[in-house]
Amino acid sequence: MRSIKYQIAGVVLGAIFLLAAGVSFIIYRGLQDQATALLTQKLQGDLHMSMALLERQYPGRWRVQGDRLYKGDMMINGNDELVDSLSRLTGDSHTVFLGDLRIATTVKKEDGSRAVGTRATAGVVDRVLKQGQVYLGEAMVVGRPYQTAYLPIRDDQGNNIGMLYAGVSREEVQRQIFRAFGRMLVVVVSTGLLIGLFINWLIVRWVVRPIQLVVGAVEKLG
Structure with missing residues (x-):
């Protein structure tokens, strides 16, 4: 009967593990989608705020003089x-x-210098x-993936003469997602283990133990 207990415990814990893995995958994909959507919304707002500032x-007007861009003077x-x-703001x-x-x-090249x-x-x-x-959306910035927002800069005649950009490295985004996922994973796994142990206890109490009593009674009669 002891082997049956272990077998039941193994089946229950295996099922809980598969369920936790599935839930974790869904959570991770959801975090990615939600983080990307929220970040895109933030970048768009930051970009328009930066232009307003x-x-x-x-x-004064935006204008090009030779190879130089001016805002007013x-x-x-x-x-x-x-x-x-x-960037600080x-x-x-x-x-x-x-x-x-x-x-x-503020974007840096691999040697640490500004990517001017x-x-x-x-x-x-x-x-x-x-x-x-x-x-x-996502774009390559100096050879690295960034979540970005670009806004056209126009002169007083409506010509697109430049761009204003705001962005965050996808590497940094992934780090934030992994941190949040790690915290949620601890909760999911802990909850799954507790549920598994509780289900195993119920099975042992209401299934295995009565069987043990019946078998013991039969052995005594024999």
Whole structure:
């Protein structure tokens, strides 16, 4: 009878493990989808807020003079303080583009230097500079995947002359998801084990033990 107990316990715990694995997978996929949707919404809001701050802080029109971008009388090229202040405010990485060229950015290259002089990807350029629309979604930023938002910068004639960007590294997003998933996984596994132990106790009490009593009685009669 002892072997039956172990077999029942193994079956119950195995079923609980499979159920916990399925629930964990569903939770993980849900966390990914929810995190991406919330982050995209945040980036869009941060981008419009950043543009509004620039409009208020630097009055005047956006204009191109040679290879330089100006907002009013303020030259944007190499203006690290501008993008750094936006990054501190929102927690995102920020970039100002002249055309598709990064001219002020908090994004870093592998050597740790600012990625000034690098260019946006073709998909972003097509949607923002050519079509004049906001780009929301994943994009490669200096060779690494980011969750991003890009907004066209227009001159006083309505021409798309640059872009304002906000984004977060997908690597950082995944770290946050794994942290949240790890906390939820502990809860799921702990709950599953408790339920499994309780079900096993019920089976032993109401199934195995009566069988043991019947077998014992039969043996005595024999």
